[in-house]
Amino acid sequence: MVNGTSTMTNSLIGGTVEATFYDETSTEVIGDLYPIATIFENFDGYDLRLKAGSPAIDKGDNTFNDTITDLAGKPRIQGGIIDLGAYESSPMTLYNITYESNGAESGSAPVDSAAYVTGDEVIVMENEGGLGKTGFTFDGWNTEANGTGDDYFVGQKFNLGTANITLYAKWKAVEHTITFVDGDKTVDSQTVAHEQTATEPTPPTKAGHTFAGWYNGETKWNFAKDKVKEATTLYAKWTVNSTTPPIPTPPASGGGNNTSFDTSESIYIVQFQTNGGTMITNQTKSYNSKMTAPLTPVREGYTFAGWYTDSALTKEWHFDTDFVRDNMTLYAKWNTEEKIEPVEKEKEVPLVEQPIAPACTIQFTDIATHWAKDMIEDITGRCIIKGYPDRTFKPNDPIQRQHVAVLLTRAFDLLAIREVQNFTDVSASHKYYDSIMQVYQAGIFDGIDGQFNPDAYMTRAQMAKILVLAFELKSNGANPAMFQDVPATHWAKEYIAILAAHGIALGDNGHFKPDEPVTRAQFVAFLYRIMQKER
Structure with a gap:
């Protein structure tokens, strides 16, 4: 420091406002002037300890030092070079904030390149690298990888202590619903976190059967090991009880005391596994009785070949x-x-329609191996369907309402029972205007809010309705087993039931799929079956 006349080597010179560094020859070392407030803790209060980051730190010359400690008793030289002034400053400690992805399968953890000192304000970073993990959502940060430490949310502010901090991505498991179904009834449902196990519900009961477990498709669910990774439906599986009573022993000739077994009260259940065909209702029979042959099931593309006692x-x-x-x-x-x-020609009479060559012969290029090939060609031969200009039929494409209207008007002379309806989306110049008006006047089709929606796909439920109306089909008194996905409240239940009773409605393992679009091949198959019954 200055004493008024002489200068100490590598000391500070200046007034109460600013300071300049000089060497032992009074030559200015650094040209910039430093306000006293940036050098000392409190110059006006006579606290001449150097502030953190003071320009006087490490600016002295060790060769001129002859003391071991400074005025505070701390080592005179710290950090390798002596500080200017009466007090030695401790080296500044810098800290870092590190972000870890913690098991993320995509994206990258943010990087905080700043260096902090104790007391600095830190703002927690966002998930700007798009970290992602299947079955989980990002839920902030935590000081422990397993989430048991301190939580830090995005944008949170805090003052740094005296240590580096590592923040791990915190993951919140997505929840899935697991549903338990027995037949057509839902018996339980649970909400389970991703990759966690479900709780096995109370086993259901069923007369004459033993519960065999809950199945996901063909695989039995293991509640101790199997983890839920998505919305899942488990189905109850049953085995028929083997309770064969003893065959009664007839009395010995001439009477006697032979013991016979009364089986008159034994009732047994016979189930029918149609293997993809239409459903057949179970039968209950007493012991040693014969069964009544059920209605023959129907399956698209197949011919029924009998019932068997083994799979x-x-x-x-x-x-x-x-x-x-x-x-x-x-x-x-x-x-x-x-x-x-x-055809048994000997039974033909002149009034019966004779087999003739098809009136319309079109060789479609895309149905050679299709299950509905024969039916498509039959209906084509009646000049009801024509296909596309490129000689394709596109059997698996959904059929549009306007095309159904055309097919029905080609197949039948429809009787008008109501006035013409002007639809806002079917002008008089529409390609199928006449056909659309005919099916509406016949009461087979209806519009919705003044529109016909000619390009809309027809659902299987809608198809059931228009076929029942077009062919004036009535209930024949049969009571077929209803499809599992057609509840009693479904608007088309009666129409579907009538088609099923006539053996026209086909399903897939007991499902009708009423709200799915009907394909062009499926519609032709329905039309073919009905027309065969009408002949």
Whole structure:
């Protein structure tokens, strides 16, 4: 410091406002002037300890030092070079904030390149690198990878202490619903976090059966090991109880005391596994009785070949000679090639329509191996369908309402029962205007809010309605098993039931899929079956 006349080597010179560094020859070392407030803790209060970051730190010359400690008793030299002034400053400690992705499968953790000292304000960074993890959502940061430490939310402000901090991405598991279904009834549902196990519900009961567990498709669910990774439906599986009663022993000739077993009260359940065909209602029979052959199931692209007592289809059941002596399941057998019975010409009479060559012959290029090939060609031969200009039929495309209208008007002379309706989306110049007006006047089609929606796809439920109306089909008194996905409250239930009763509505393992679009091939198949019944 200055004493008024002489200068100490490598000391500070200046007034109470600013200071300049000089060497031992009074030559200015640094040209910039430093306000006293940036050098000392409190110059006006006579606190001449150097501030953190003071320009006087490490600016002295060690060769001129002859003391071990400064005025505060701390080591005179810290950090390698002596400080200017009466007090030695401790080296500044810098700290870092590190972000970890913590198991993320995509994106990258943010990087904080700043260096902090104790007391600095830190603002927690966002998930700007787009970290992602399947089955989880980003939920902020935590000081422990397992989430048991201190939480820090995005944008949070805090003052740094005396240590580096590592913040780990915190993940919140997505929740999934697992549903338990027995037959057509939902018996339980649970909300389970991603990759966690579900709780097994109370096993259901069913007369004459043993509960075999909950199944996801063909696989039994293991509640101890299987983890829920998405919305899941489990179905109850049953095995028929084997409770065959003893066959009664007839009395010995001439009477006697032989003991016979009363089986008159034994009732057994016979189930029908249609293997993809239309559903068949179970039958209940007493012991040693014969069954009534059920309605023949129907399956698209197949011919029914009988009922069998084993799933391998090696033991055929004969309704005229076989007896029920246990709970049992009969399995339907199918042949993939459709068998067409030849016409018995000797029974033909002049008034019966004779087989003739198709009036309209179109060889479609995209149906050679399709299951509905024969039916498509039959309906084409009646000049009802024509396909596309490129000689394709596009059998698996959904059919539009306007095309159904055209097919029906080609197939039938429709009777008008109401006035013409002017639809806002069907002008008089529309390609299918006449056909659309005819099906509306016949009461087969309706509009919605003044529109016909000609380009809209027809659903299977809508198809059931228009076919029942077009062919004036009525209930025939049969009571077929209803499809699992057609509840009693469905608007088209009665129409679908009528088609099922006539053996026209086909399903897929007991499902009708009423709200799915009907394909062009499926519609032709329905039309073909009805027309065959009408002949």
